[in-house]
Structures are given as C-alpha cells and as structure tokens.
Amino acid sequence: xxxxxxxxxxxxxxxxxxxxxxxxxxxxxxxxxxxxxxxxxxxxxxxxxxxxxxxxxxxxxxxxxxxxxxxxxxxxxxxxxxxxxxxxxxxxxxxxxxxxxxxxxxxxxxxxxxxxxxxxxxxxxxxxxxxxxxxxx
Numbered sequence: 559x560x561x562x563x564x565x566x567x568x569x570x571x572x573x574x575x576x577x578x579x580x581x582x583x584x585x586x587x588x589x590x591x592x593x594x595x596x597x598x599x600x601x602x603x604x605x606x607x608x609x610x611x612x613x614x615x616x617x618x619x620x621x622x623x624x625x626x627x628x629x630x631x632x633x634x635x636x637x638x639x640x641x642x643x644x645x646x647x648x649x650x651x652x653x654x655x656x657x658x659x660x661x662x663x664x665x666x667x668x669x670x671x672x673x674x675x676x677x678x679x680x681x682x683x684x685x686x687x688x689x690x691x692x693x694x695x
Contacts, residue, residue: 580678582677590637595636596634596660600645600653613658647674657687668687673695
C-alpha cells in the first residue's frame with residue numbers, strides 16, 4: 559500500500575513538470591528617486607507592446623482595482639535597499655519590469671529575454687535604470 563502511494567506521488571510530481579524560476583535583484587542607492595520610495599512592477603506583455611507603452615498607463619496598472627491580471631508582482635523600493643523577487647517561468651510570457659520614478663528618464667522599464675534567465679541584477683540610478691546584468695541558465 560505504501561509503495562502504491564509513493565509511486566502515485568512520484569508520478570504526480572513528474573506530470574507537473576519542473577517549473578524554473580528567475581531571481582531578480584534590484585539595488586538602489588540613497589540618491590535613487592531623489593531619496594524617495596519608488597515602486598517596481600513585473601508584468602506579462604504581449605509581444606513587443608512594451609515599446610509603445612506610456613508611463614502613465616503603466617502606473618495606472620500598478621494600483622488598478624481590481625488588480626490587473628497581467629501584473630505578476632509589485633513592490634516598493636526604499637532608497638539604499640535591495641529588493642529581490644522570484645518569477646516563475648510557468649506564469650511568464652514576455653516579462654517586463656517597470657520602475658516608477660518621480661521624474662523618470664528614458665530607462666524606466668527592462669524587458670527580460672525569453673526564455674527567462676536564471677538571475678537578473680539591476681542597479682538603479684537617480685531617476686532611471688543604470689545597469690542590467692543577466693545570468694543565463
């Protein structure tokens with residue numbers, strides 16, 4: 559009986575597949591967003607639509623009520639702190655990370671490559687994303 563249960567659990571685990579994850583690490587400085595808290599959002603998008611997205615439209619998705627179903631994660635980033643999130647490949651289509659600065663410059667979003675990498679390291683500057691490093695699988 560125990561062998562049958564163990565076999566059933568093993569088969570169930572195999573049928574689910576192995577969903578991989580992506581770890582995203584975001585580092586800010588004391589000067590990020592003029593020393594004020596900003597928000598980060600991870601979102602599924604269709605194809606290359608992120609190129610045409612307007613800052614105000616994406617900010618509206620961040621606090622939408624009811625929540626926008628394309629938003630995978632959102633959280634505050636406090637100046638001088640590091641934030642990390644984990645994204646599941648099972649949920650991901652084309653993922654874009656958005657950073658909502660008070661006075662954004664041109665680099666306020668980061669499209670992630672497909673397939674999703676193992677890790678992504680992002681350094682935030684005063685009002686934009688300064689550096690992105692990707693560690694592939």
